[in-house]
């Protein structure tokens with residue numbers, strides 16, 4: 049009993065530390081917002097700060113929000129003043145549409161995958177009235193390099209060189225995941241701020257290069273939170289469960305679709321408490337922590353994707369949605 053209470057106290061104080069860290073990071077960001085908003089953009093200019101106002105010749109005004117222009121970061125593009133019927137946004141070979149006739153969504157999410165090559169990337173925005181092109185603007189975003197950590201791990205050889213009989217299963221599961229991430233709901237299913245899926249010691253290991261049994265193998269596309277087996281795991285925001293299944297590598301796994309291409313994934317669970325198709329609310333318990341699949345001990349592997357782009361989960365706490 050005493051042990052339990054102690055654990056509770058520890059996790060509560062860790063939460064406080066986390067809360068403070070987020071606040072401390074947010075304060076300078078907010079100051080930056082005010083200084084950056086006034087910077088006007090012309091075609092071809094490089095964005096120098098965290099919130100940018102984009103004014104199009106058509107009279108439309110957009111706002112681009114981001115924590116940093118680095119691999120593994122999300123960009124939020126908000127349509128602030130609507131003058132056109134629709135906007136077509138092209139970025140990193142992908143096309144996105146803003147439609148004025150629909151009340152939702154008023155923002156788009158663009159993901160910078162953790163393996164994205166740094167350099168100048170073009171954001172092209174075309175404004176249309178009825179079917180006529182009114183203006184077409186190009187902006188250059190300078191993606192800076194990001195240093196990711198490295199780690200050597202020793203795991204059961206069956207995960208490094210999976211046995212023949214499971215290779216078909218692994219292939220099937222990879223295909224299933226690709227299909228899931230390609231089907232994004234066009235409305236925003238999340239609401240308000242994101243929450244941590246559990247309390248516990250957090251490892252800053254997003255993007256870590258994993259060297260399994262001395263062979264560089266994969267990049268760690270999420271963050272790990274140390275939690276005992278059985279610890280409740282909560283939905284980071286509201287959405288719809290699109291996968292609740294036992295997978296070879298990630299063990300018992302839940303994936304939640306939050307809309308607009310954003311997905312959250314919870315791995316290595318000992319129990320799953322939701323099923324595919326369920327609508328979940330922010331903070332709702334979706335499973336219990338564990339160590340199933342490729343795992344060296346009880347922990348939660350928590351990952352965020354914007355379509356195919358692998359995103360740092362901690363970035364969600366520093367952006368306004």
Ligand SMILES: [Zn+2]
Nearest residue numbers: 270271272349
């Ligand atoms: Zn992990």
